Amino acid sequence: MAWLGNPRALKDFFSKLKIGSKNFNVTATVFLENVPNFVYSYGEWEIRENSDxxxxxxxxxxxxRVTVPANGTKTITYTAENRF
Structure with missing residues (x-):
C-alpha cells in the first residue's frame, strides 16, 4: 500500500515558548538571553514567529539581546518548527 499524503506531515511539530525577565535595577539593562532548543534539539528547526x-x-x-526597562519586565515569545 502506498502512502499518498505528505511524508513529512507526521514529522513536523511546533513549540510556542515565552520567557520573562524582571529588572530590579533603577536603570534600564541590556540582557542577553541564550535559549537552548532543548524540547526537540535534534533534526532541523526554524523560528517561525518571534517577538524580538x-x-x-x-x-x-x-x-x-533585549533591553529591560528600569524596575520593569520584558517578555520574549517565539514559535519554533522542528522537523526530523
Missing part, C-alpha cells in the same frame, strides 16, 4: 530579533548561535541555541 534573535541570532542562531549554533545548531541548538538562539540568542536574544
Amino acid at each position: 530579533e534573535y541570532q542562531k548561535t549554533d545548531a541548538f541555541t538562539i540568542e536574544f
